[in-house]
Amino acid sequence: MSSRRIAFIGLGIMGSPMAANLVRAGHTVTGFNLTQPPIDKLVAEGGRGAASIAEAVKDAEVVITMVPADPQVEEVYFGDGGVLDNAPAGALLIDMSSVTPQMSQRVAAAAEERGLRSIDAPVSGGEAGAIEGVLSIMVGGKAEDFAEAKPVLDALGTTVALVGPSGAGQTVKVANQLIVAVNIQACAEAVVFLERSGVDLDVALDVLNGGLAGSTVLTRKKQNFVNRDFAPGFRIDLHHKDLGNLLSAARAVGAPLPTASLVADFITALRAAGDGGLDHSALLRNLERLSGKVN
Structure with missing residues (x-):
């Protein structure tokens, strides 16, 4: 699998071990979190840290977000200094948060307007599954975007499937x-x-x-x-x-x-x-x- 430049936003209970698994898979991972200790932990594991979302995503080929709910996805993607205004053209956005299908569809539509691509890819397996890299990942989006994302997602889970169009993963x-x-x-x-x-x-x-x-x-x-x-x-x-x-x-x-x-x-x-x-x-x-x- 070729190495990708990945920005990982949200280094919580799930996001932190997921980002670490991507580092172990050989990717260049730059992480951002609202608190500093998880960023420091990622750096200690071989990743990189960023002081803002904009800094994390500026050179990313793939942007992964793992935040709690719709309000946080709204802020991360649409807020000042957010993903949509700062990710480079052509970047693949992978939201692995658990949100409403409507939010995933909104992100996908906004991404397309900006020359970006987006899939929703929520997970099941809990903290243990995230640590062990055995998550089940259900993906909504276009087949060609899923095909590009799958080698990255394979570092995080053992069951990775495209289940339908945008929002279907949710x-x-x-x-x-x-x-x-x-x-x-x-x-x-x-x-x-x-x-x-x-x-x-x-x-x-x-x-x-x-x-x-x-x-x-x-x-x-x-x-x-x-x-x-x-x-x-x-x-x-x-x-x-x-x-x-x-x-x-x-x-x-x-x-x-x-x-x-x-x-x-x-x-x-x-x-x-x-x-x-x-x-x-x-x-x-x-x-x-x-x-x-x-x-």
């Missing part, structure tokens, strides 16, 4: 978040039931994970459940945002999603209790509150 991502949220809720309910029944939880979860009930969620989150360790790999606040995007999109196409609505309410309750910064496996806390086990 549509598939919110469907992913529906499945993940419902799976976590089901696992949490099983944990409460098993513990109340006096079963060895650690062993029981291993047995369940070896059969049809097994899942990546249970593999990744088992220790969170067993140890009540809810340090954020993917924050409740972000899953709340994603399910909001899902339900909005579902209403637009007339798709009833009753289970998604219920789990979204549980996530809203967690945020109201001050747990928005915890990992989404903290859905277990809702059930424990209902059982009187935690405050």
Whole structure:
């Protein structure tokens, strides 16, 4: 794979290991973040740092953005000193944030007006998947832009697919978040039931994970459940945002999603209790509150 000059905007829980994986793949990566320590970390790993978005993207062939939600994408792309006004003509923009399909389509249209190209490429796999470079990446955009982006994306994930036109990646991502949220809720309910029944939880979860009930969620989150360790790999606040995007999109196409609505309410309750910064496996806390086990 030939080396590309890549600007990486947003070095958070997901972005930081993703940028590091691109460096390890042989790319020249210049990172920008609103706080300095993640930039310093990237530099220590062989990347470069920039003091602004404009500086990061000025010579980039590829610009990757990984920020929390629509407002941040709006600022990064359309704000003063943003990507659209400073990326060189012909650059390929890859937004890997999880946002609404409408935002992805807006970015793509604005990019085309400026002689740039854009795809939306949200991911699934959480912090562990980002660190290990095994993310699932769902891409919306033109086939020729996907073909150019794929060698770069292959350094970040093991499942990389074009799922449709601009915005389609985001549509598939919110469907992913529906499945993940419902799976976590089901696992949490099983944990409460098993513990109340006096079963060895650690062993029981291993047995369940070896059969049809097994899942990546249970593999990744088992220790969170067993140890009540809810340090954020993917924050409740972000899953709340994603399910909001899902339900909005579902209403637009007339798709009833009753289970998604219920789990979204549980996530809203967690945020109201001050747990928005915890990992989404903290859905277990809702059930424990209902059982009187935690405050």
